[in-house]
Amino acid sequence: MRLRRRPGALEVLRERPGIVPQKPEQLRGQWTVDEPLHVELGTGKGRFLALMAEKYPTISFIGMEKMESVLSFAVERMEQQNNVCFIHGNVADIHDYFADGEVDRIYLNFTDPWPKNRHEKRRLTYPAFLNTYKEVLSSRGDIHLKTDNEDFFTYSLEQFSRSGYHFNNLTLDLHAHEPEENVRTEYEEKFAKRQQRIFRVEAYLPG
Known part of the structure; x- marks a missing residue:
């Protein structure tokens, strides 16, 4: 489904530099001092980050989203949270925004599965992406993936495994016994x- 363009979305982002840094690459390696840093790739309208930021006030959260029409809703939703900010950018450029070992957790929540084979390189669990995540993740870092697409999930498990990642808390039906901490x-x-x-x-990398 094609997303309808939101008039004034870019202005919403530009008018809030405290939430959406205009030159996020200049903050590379300086996003936090002592707090853990968690990053959601493809943050959408921000519901997940808003709830997480409220639940975990001692963690710094960053939402990354390339579509300004979507991101503008997330930015407006987050006006009252001081432990969240956003990057208006492409996941392919993630290493421009985060230094090696800077990120403690990456969230991949219902990202586009790109089901056609010719679009495989666009999947956020394609090997090239997984190798870049290795660089920005800390030694204790991990990736939390959720999806409704079984084929994409199977593909992702295969790519994680081939790229050297190990697994924790794998489930094929999260809501059958939904953990209390699930957001x-x-x-x-x-x-x-x-x-x-x-x-x-x-998914995590063994120490």
Whole structure:
């Protein structure tokens, strides 16, 4: 489904430099001092980060999103949170924004599965992306992935494994026994109402 362009979205981002740094590459390696840094790639309208930031005030959260029409909603939603900011940018450029070992956790929540084979390189669990994540993740870092697409989940597990990642808390039906700490995204709420299965895994690099 094509996203409808939101008039004035870019102005929303530019008018809030405290939440959306205009030159985020200049903050590379300086996002936090002592707090853990968690990054959501493809943050959408920001529901997940808003709830996470409220639940974990001692963690710094960054949402990365390339579509300004979507990101503008997330920015407006986050006016009252001081432990969240956003990068208006492409995941392919993630290493321009984060230094080696700077990120403690990456969230991949219901990212586009790009089901056609010719689009494989666009999947955020394509090997080139996974290798870049290795660089920006800290030694204790991990990746939390949630999706409703079983084929994409299977593909992601295969690529994680081939790239040297190990797994924790793998589930093929998250909501069957939903852990109390699970925070739902906008999409996840819709899928739950339809009783669709949610696939989830935590991937990490062994020390």
